[in-house]
Amino acid sequence: MKEIVGIVLAGGQSRRFGEPKAFAKRDGKEFILYSVEALQHVVEEIVVVTRPEFMEHLPVMEHVSFIEDLKKYKGKGPLAGLFSAMSQCEAKWYIVLPCDTPFMNARMIKALQSHQNERWEAIVPRVNGQIQPLIAMYHDRVKGKIQSMLEKNELSMHRFLSVCHVNYVDLMDERAFVNINTKEEYERFIG
Numbered sequence: 001m002k003e004i005v006g007i008v009l010a011g012g013q014s015r016r017f018g019e020p021k022a023f024a025k026r027d028g029k030e031f032i033l034y035s036v037e038a039l040q041h042v043v044e045e046i047v048v049v050t051r052p053e054f055m056e057h058l059p060v061m062e063h064v065s066f067i068e069d070l071k072k073y074k075g076k077g078p079l080a081g082l083f084s085a086m087s088q089c090e091a092k093w094y095i096v097l098p099c100d101t102p103f104m105n106a107r108m109i110k111a112l113q114s115h116q117n118e119r120w121e122a123i124v125p126r127v128n129g130q131i132q133p134l135i136a137m138y139h140d141r142v143k144g145k146i147q148s149m150l151e152k153n154e155l156s157m158h159r160f161l162s163v164c165h166v167n168y169v170d171l172m173d174e175r176a177f178v179n180i181n182t183k184e185e186y187e188r189f190i191g
């Protein structure tokens, strides 16, 4: 079993953005690569959970593999992506990132990781009072909890956190957590 694996969630619909967010660019580089690179020097391996039609557009990278959501939970959102990666790559801890945070960086991931401790099931940043469950660390112990939520079709990340033993850590770098969901946000932060 690996000590720590990175997960990049890139299987969403991007309905608000109107085209796949993973391939939107900042300074000529695809958003998804910012997520992969932020994790690259911190974790042993990275699993990108994405759609089959995206896979051929993604570059081959060392220690990075591309998988799909488990058939059973396809279309069920980030919790399904998280569970799919946890089931297909065993590790003690996971650090998850979405594919739409193009200012995320290794420094922030290391800051999060510095709170890693077996006492907790999840380490979740709070930035400007807002919790960030998709930019967080999860212990393998939460896998069963996610599965039972998915089985009940309960898909809320906040509801999931309510059943976990969570260490909320205040992080200050708001810019690293900028999340692009719409073309308006793209114009405002990257334009």
Ligand SMILES: Nc1nc2c(ncn2[C@@H]2O[C@H](COP(=O)(O)OP(=O)(O)OP(=O)(O)O)[C@@H](O)[C@H]2O)c(=O)[nH]1
Binding pocket: 009, 010, 011, 012, 013, 014, 015, 016, 017, 021, 049, 050, 069, 074, 075, 076, 077, 078, 080, 081, 082, 097, 098, 099, 100, 134, 181
């Ligand atoms: N693997 C996987 N990732 C998902 C799924 N749904 C959302 N994500 C990812 O989770 C992150 C946050 O997703 P959202 O922005 O809430 O949803 P989205 O579907 O990408 O965008 P909207 O359609 O505009 O809501 C993004 O990185 C998505 O790619 C899913 O069902 N499977």
